[in-house]
Amino acid sequence: MTEPAPPFAKLSVLSGLWQGIWPKKPTFLPDQYPDLSGISAIVTGANTGIGYEVAKLLYGKNCDVIAVVRSELKGKEAREKILSEVNGSGGSIEVISGCDFLDLSTVKPAAEKIKAVLGDRPLGIIIHNAGLMAPNSNGTSKQGFEAMFSVNVLGPQLLQHFLDPLFLKKDAAIKRIVWVSSAAHLYGFKEYGINWDNPTFRDVPVNRRPHHQTLYGQSKAANVLQANAWAVKNQKAVDEISCVSVSCFPGVLYTQLVRDWGFLANKLMPLLTYGGVYGAYTELYSALSPDLTRKDQGAYTIPFGQIGEPRADIKAGMRNGSDLKLWDIAEDIISDYF
Numbered sequence: 202m203t204e205p206a207p208p209f210a211k212l213s214v215l216s217g218l219w220q221g222i223w224p225k226k227p228t229f230l231p232d233q234y235p236d237l238s239g240i241s242a243i244v245t246g247a248n249t250g251i252g253y254e255v256a257k258l259l260y261g262k263n264c265d266v267i268a269v270v271r272s273e274l275k276g277k278e279a280r281e282k283i284l285s286e287v288n289g290s291g292g293s294i295e296v297i298s299g300c301d302f303l304d305l306s307t308v309k310p311a312a313e314k315i316k317a318v319l320g321d322r323p324l325g326i327i328i329h330n331a332g333l334m335a336p337n338s339n340g341t342s343k344q345g346f347e348a349m350f351s352v353n354v355l356g357p358q359l360l361q362h363f364l365d366p367l368f369l370k371k372d373a374a375i376k377r378i379v380w381v382s383s384a385a386h387l388y389g390f391k392e393y394g395i396n397w398d399n400p401t402f403r404d405v406p407v408n409r410r411p412h413h414q415t416l417y418g419q420s421k422a423a424n425v426l427q428a429n430a431w432a433v434k435n436q437k438a439v440d441e442i443s444c445v446s447v448s449c450f451p452g453v454l455y456t457q458l459v460r461d462w463g464f465l466a467n468k469l470m471p472l473l474t475y476g477g478v479y480g481a482y483t484e485l486y487s488a489l490s491p492d493l494t495r496k497d498q499g500a501y502t503i504p505f506g507q508i509g510e511p512r513a514d515i516k517a518g519m520r521n522g523s524d525l526k527l528w529d530i531a532e533d534i535i536s537d538y539f
């Protein structure tokens with residue numbers, strides 16, 4: 202550990218959740234988005250939920266969207282649906298399938314396909330949106346890692362490793378990376394959200410792991426730390442190219458994320474929460490708003506498009522090197538799949 206984490210007020214957890222339950226109205230809407238002609242964007246998990254809405258809104262602004270998904274069929278169906286719903290776009294939608302963050306060996310082949318599809322076009326936006334929340338899976342990845350840590354943390358960092366050489370170029374007016382987190386980061390472990398001794402819970406049987414919401418919280422705390430760590434690790438290039446890397450709590454939204462929460466939750470959620478498009482407003486505020494500049498590396502955005510505050514200890518972790526420590530732990534694990 203870099204240094205013991207400062208305490209955080211329990212009330213801050215409640216107020217953080219409140220931001221999702223009672224969000225501010227979106228202030229940055231599609232009619233304010235810039236024209237994205239000639240700019241490519243990568244959106245993971247673009248076949249459903251928030252990612253689908255993000256891909257659709259970007260495509261509506263003439264963006265060349267690269268939808269990174271695991272199921273070819275779901276990806277193609279989503280692409281067809283967007284093409285039928287959005288008229289007159291000058292952009293494109295390419296689907297890269299087979300990228301399954303529960304099997305890290307699939308990420309490199311997907312990244313090679315992305316490189317081929319992208320060609321010389323400028324990559325301006327990367328949205329690490331794909332995510333898994335238990336109990337959809339409270340299991341273990343193919344490589345033996347706790348499932349949510351693999352999908353929400355290791356997979357995106359590994360994909361980013363392959364995207365860095367494509368992204369770190371001075372070739373577009375917009376250069377943003379969005380690491381999609383959640384207010385659930387507030388439920389992460391006590392020390393900067395992370396179980397430092399063994400964040401992947403490798404070799405720990407499922408029934409001896411902490412509650413799945415704590416594990417989801419850990420993965421989402423990691424996303425907050427990753428946003429800042431990436432900018433620090435790439436500081437020189439970031440300064441030269443004016444990239445901005447932020448994390449984002451998109452909102453409390455009814456999507457496929459709660460597909461296994463049972464009948465009652467799936468009846469109540471649509472009545473009590475907003476649809477996925479509102480999460481897209483937050484993610485695209487993070488990706489496109491001029492509010493965010495180079496000084497906002499590691500900012501944490503909240504629904505439906507403003508800068509918020511992550512948990513106090515996690516914020517401190519971005520100043521004392523805990524973010525870099527997590528990045529290096531993950532880097533060590535994923536380097537087997539470079």
Ligand SMILES: NC(=O)c1ccc[n+]([C@@H]2O[C@H](COP(=O)([O-])OP(=O)(O)OC[C@H]3O[C@@H](n4cnc5c(N)ncnc54)[C@H](OP(=O)(O)O)[C@@H]3O)[C@@H](O)[C@H]2O)c1
Pocket residue numbers: 245246247248249250251252270271272275300301302303304329330331332333334352381382383384450451452453454455456457458459477
């Ligand atoms: N909905 C909310 O209230 C909420 C709140 C806070 C944060 N978030 C975050 O927002 C992001 C999007 O969530 P959502 O609500 O849109 O959920 P969703 O409807 O369940 O969509 C999740 C996406 O992630 C993909 N995915 C899941 N497991 C994967 C894996 N192993 N490898 C690659 N892709 C995988 C899914 O693909 P398949 O369709 O193939 O499963 C799907 O495209 C997530 O990071 C989530 O944690 C959501």
